Amino acid sequence: MDFDTFLGEVESRGQLASTEDALRATRITFEALGRRVDAEDAERLGAQLPGELERFLTKEDAVERFAWGEFVGRLVEAGDYDEGAGGTAAYHARVVLSVVDDATTEGAVGAVRERLPAEEDWDELFALVDRSGQAADAE
Template sequence: MDHDTFIGEVQNRAELASRGEALSATRATFQTLAERIDEGQATNIAAQLPDELARIIEEEADTTESFGFQEFVGRVAERDENLGSEDDDRSAAALHARAVIDVLDEAVTEGQIEDLRDQLPGEYDDLFELAEADGAPGQP
């Protein structure tokens, strides 16, 4: 999947008004995800993405932190240029992150998504909610 298609899909699924908003949501989600997963996994995911998107992940992949899903959403909200720290913005950040992961699910191999899920505790299952609803591979 190329960069423009990826961002367009995020815009559509998150129902964002512009491609700029979709890029901001994607950047915020990828930066936060790269902080949460190990460097090898981040590198593997980045290798399957267009260069512009891969760089976002690779820039943050040098450290791995352990934090819960609510902290993940909070970091996405802080980084997304169109959101803030209010509760409504945190809900929007969760929706945006789900849309980004849903598109990521289509952009990389099934094995990469499984490996990603394996690195995250069960509380992160909500992050994969859209992909599961769409009948992603391995889902009933």
């Protein structure tokens, strides 16, 4: 999937107002996720994405351990969302991950997911990926 198609999918699925909003949602999601997962995992996933997007995911080398709630807080802050817009920021991140799942080889998103703590609410990030997989299984 090329850069423009990727952003078009994020814009459409997320019902965002513009391509710029889609790029912002993608950038902040990738930057926050890139800080949370090992550099090797980020590079492996990023290698399957357009170079313009890969750089957001792979710009950090050091891994930070933070919970789902802090991830959402980072999205809100970096995306300049209104206060109390954590649900919107989290939804946009879920949209981005669903497009990533469609744009990469099977199992690429799952490999990143396996690195996140199972006991926390990280499954929230993959809710649309799960829903898409269930729909595909039903066909």
